[in-house]
Amino acid sequence: MGLISDNDERAYLEEIIHLENWCQENNLLLNVSKTKELIVDCSKKQERHYQPVRISGTMVERVDSFRYLGVHISQDLSWSCHTNSLAKKARQCLYHLRCLRDFRLPSKVLWNFYTCTIESILTGNITVWFGNSTKQDRQALQRVVRSAERITHTELPDLQTIYYKRCQTKARRIVKDPTHPNNRLFSLLKPGYYASGVPNDWYVDVVVFTVAFLWFSFACGIPSVSRGD
Missing domain, CATH: 1.10.287 (Helix Hairpins)
Known part of the structure; x- marks a missing residue:
């Protein structure tokens, strides 16, 4: 995963070069035929043109979507x-x-x-x-x-029912496991706060969003969220 900022692709291309060099140093061979490039561009400007990516002199295929761990991820982040x-x-x-x-x-x-x-x-x-x-x-x-x-x-x-139940189950597992890297993202509500008039669905949606974000972060290699002192 690389970042293209202000239409500058240098940092992105350098990451690919570093990956290629690391594989060579560790006697690993990248299968370019099975490697795909997916660009997520959330800007509303005109369509941009990006340089083609090459690994070992072979051009990497650019796709609109790809399947990862059984989930199809699209460049527009829709499902x-x-x-x-x-x-x-x-x-x-x-x-x-x-x-x-x-x-x-x-x-x-x-x-x-x-x-x-x-x-x-x-x-x-x-x-x-x-x-x-x-x-x-x-x-x-x-x-x-x-x-x-x-x-x-x-x-x-x-x-919908299955979705909510599985999100809640996943959240409970994270809360009960202090060694889980994302355990600190969950905190208990203060006594009486639950009954302060906030709809129950609001709490469910927060748990659901957190679980979905954690999985997507893991799948895409995004570091866990940390809070500064």
């Missing part, structure tokens, strides 16, 4: 590409769920199949992307859940 991929993959599994139903298997078996396959696909790394996904993207994923409900004739948990 439409990722949710579209999940919806497509999950809809393919609905066919197998219908086949099991046609075999007249018990509802418990259908529910187990849904949980192990379709729900697993839809909720993979959900604490990272669901909170910032658009309403349209969420509805597309939820339609898959509704289709599964009609097939299994059972009520299935919605994605």
